[in-house]
Amino acid sequence: xxxxxxxxxxxxxxxxxxxxxxxxxxxxxxxxxxxxxxxxxxxxxxxxxxxxxxxxxxxxxxxxxxxxxxxxxxxxxxxxxxxxxxxxxxxxxxxxxxxxxxxxxxxxxxxxxxxxxxxxxxxxxxxxxxxxxxxxxxxxxxxxxxxxxxxxxxxxxxxxxxxxxxxxxxxxxxxxxxxxxxxxxxxxxxxxxxxxxxxxxxxxxxxxxxxxxxxxxxxxxxxxxxxxxxxxxxxxxxxxxxxxxxxxxxxxxxxxxxxxxxxxxxxxxxxxxxxxxxxxxxxxxxxxxxxxxxxxxxxxxxxxxxxxxxxxxxxxxxxxx
DNA sequence: AAAAATGGCAACCGCGTCGAC
DNA sequence: AGTCGACGCGGTTGCCATTTT
Numbered sequence: 607x608x609x610x611x612x613x614x615x616x617x618x619x620x621x622x623x624x625x626x627x628x629x630x631x632x633x634x635x636x637x638x639x640x641x642x643x644x645x646x647x648x649x650x651x652x653x654x655x656x657x658x659x660x661x662x663x664x665x666x667x668x669x670x671x672x673x674x675x676x677x678x679x680x681x682x683x684x685x686x687x688x689x690x691x692x693x694x695x696x697x698x699x700x701x702x703x704x705x706x707x708x709x710x711x712x713x714x715x716x717x718x719x720x721x722x723x724x725x726x727x728x729x730x731x732x733x734x735x736x737x738x739x740x741x742x743x744x745x746x747x748x749x750x751x752x753x754x755x756x757x758x759x760x761x762x763x764x765x766x767x768x769x770x771x772x773x774x775x776x777x778x779x780x781x782x783x784x785x786x787x788x789x790x791x792x793x794x795x796x797x798x799x800x801x802x803x804x805x806x807x808x809x810x811x812x813x814x815x816x817x818x819x820x821x822x823x824x825x826x827x828x829x830x831x832x833x834x835x836x837x838x839x840x841x842x843x844x845x846x847x848x849x850x851x852x853x854x855x856x857x858x859x860x861x862x863x864x865x866x867x868x869x870x871x872x873x874x875x876x877x878x879x880x881x882x883x884x885x886x887x888x889x890x891x892x893x894x895x896x897x898x899x900x901x902x903x904x905x906x907x908x909x910x911x912x913x914x915x916x917x918x919x920x921x922x923x924x925x926x927x
Numbered sequence: 928a929a930a931a932a933t934g935g936c937a938a939c940c941g942c943g944t945c946g947a948c
Numbered sequence: 949a950g951t952c953g954a955c956g957c958g959g960t961t962g963c964c965a966t967t968t969t
Contacts (some may be wrong), residue, residue, distance in 0.1 A: 621938075622937070622964095623937090631952085642954095644955075645955090658940090658955085659939075708957075708958080717936080779967090880941085938962075941960100942959105943956090946955100948951085
């Protein structure tokens with residue numbers, strides 16, 4: 607026995623809204639409000655539409671003060687920063703961008719912003735760039751890392767790393783959430799943000815083999831490779847691990863940390879180093895897949911090692927405690 | 928110029944959660 | 949405490965426009 611449909615599917619119109627329907631809906635809501643009941647609204651408004659469809663149309667298109675068109679650099683920055691912190695909580699992200707809808711932001715992310723990031727995927731080489739939203743973030747990141755306490759340098763202590771991650775994250779602009787946004791237990795951004803910090807390094811470090819060799823933090827070492835040809839069978843795991851390399855290096859920037867080992871998918875390990883001008887040069891092609899975008903953000907926009915489904919990783923992290 | 932591929936966006940769908948009863 | 953209807957969210961789909969071949 608399935609879930610009861612929210613409306614009579616046979617008698618509701620689907621597809622694009624006509625100007626007449628828009629006008630009807632707008633007029634009705636402006637006159638009477640939604641009445642707190644979207645399901646009953648279409649009938650009252652004389653529309654052959656599903657209540658959910660009406661709600662969506664109103665929220666995403668018809669309601670006042672909706673902002674359409676290009677996203678600004680500032681909006682890009684906020685989206686990336688929040689995405690890094692809380693993942694695809696589009697409604698929460700939208701709440702930080704007046705006039706933007708969650709759907710808008712989601713589409714923008716999926717169609718443009720993600721690709722924009724992919725264009726900047728040659729990290730940390732991108733640090734040499736001196737303009738644009740994301741390179742600014744990289745500069746921020748680089749400058750913060752270089753000014754971080756020296757006591758963390760070279761440490762293979764995950765707690766130290768964790769503390770440093772926290773201090774770094776807190777250096778980014780504060781994010782405030784309205785109480786209403788935080789009211790739902792499942793999407794409690796406050797707890798998400800709080801636990802994200804706790805989960806970030808410690809949880810992941812415990813999920814992955816890692817070791818420090820010559821000031822290079824290495825994850826997923828030989829022990830994790832099981833295939834006969836020596837290549838790791840778990841490519842995704844390797845890809846995920848890349849973020850640690852970057853972040854570790856950023857946080858430990860300075861003398862003695864001039865190279866970085868990157869697990870490079872099927873190609874095995876690769877390295878990068880800084881040239882005499884302090885510019886990062888990679889020494890092998892670096893191709894990222896779509897699934898790696900989040901890691902890229904994690905290592906570029908705010909250094910928050912947060913990726914994939916944070917609910918799931920949260921659970922994992924809590925299990926380790 | 929036409930067909931195919933790709934991009935962008937609006938809308939739909941299913942599920943989790945909340946709140947009333 | 950349990951049930952059920954409604955809401956809200958995030959993922960996905962479908963269609964139209966634009967670009968490429």
